[in-house]
Amino acid sequence: MATTEAERLLERLDLTEYERTALQELLTLGRTTAPDLAEATGIPKARIYGVLDKLVDRGFVELIPERPKKYQPKPPGEILDRAVENERQSYEQSRAEIEEIRDEFLDTFGSLYESAAADVTPTEELFAVVDVGDPSETETRQLYHEADDQVQVLTKSFEYFPSIEPAFADAVDRDVDVSVLFVDPELLSAENRPVQQDRVESLRSEYPSVGIRFSEEPLPWRGTFADPSMDYDTGTAILLVEEKDVPLHKRKAAVTENGSFVAGLSRYFDLIWEHESNSNPF
Known part of the structure; x- marks a missing residue:
């Protein structure tokens, strides 16, 4: 697959540039260490562990507790399934946070909106x-x-x-x-x-x-x-x-x-x- 095509697909997973680069290289190499991945991708060694931790947290990469630690990408199908689940969880969290402020929000802004709407003339609504x-x-x-x-x-x-x-x-x-x-x-x-x-x-x-x-x-x-x-x-x-x-x-x-x-x-x-x-x- 052309590099640009791979990048386009990985962008849909809402990853940073370093995360996209690391995941793409892992899918190509398979299991590897953080230093080797840093060398292969050009990602600074001071950043590579943080990048990999984020990929592990999102469920796209598995940490292998060996000495030295190794990282292995999940199969592409599992990566997509996990991306969907991550989005679902994020949505549910955002929805719960909004529902928590619903009553306070309506009490604060409801009367203001109704007062402003009462002052709108038909001409103002035309354009x-x-x-x-x-x-x-x-x-x-x-x-x-x-x-x-x-x-x-x-x-x-x-x-x-x-x-x-x-x-x-x-x-x-x-x-x-x-x-x-x-x-x-x-x-x-x-x-x-x-x-x-x-x-x-x-x-x-x-x-x-x-x-x-x-x-x-x-x-x-x-x-x-x-x-x-x-x-x-x-x-x-x-x-x-x-x-x-x-x-x-x-x-x-x-x-x-x-x-x-x-x-x-x-x-x-x-x-x-x-x-x-x-x-x-x-």
């Missing part, structure tokens, strides 16, 4: 606000993964597409109807035009089922809308408004699950798509 960048891209990926029927995208050049492409592909593979409405390239800056052209070529090549059109006018906002309903009972959206004088890293995006609002965004999208867009500006 959640996230930073543009990693947070907004995380929300967008989740939107694609959770979409059941339809996703609509309003974008200038889809420059963030590489960061959300796996989620985008997942939606397409599940036969979600995906449509992307770009801004006409004539309305873009010289810097954004080649980015948009690259994204369009990639979409047409890799995702031929995705609908693509180009808005003939600038768009006041950009975003992604999933599963809108004219019954106003479903839908999720993330959007941001056009702010020409605000750097992208200082902008905020709004996330909403308000079915009425998402339906309105979807209707706007449909009107532009049907009456104020073209299919091939290049």
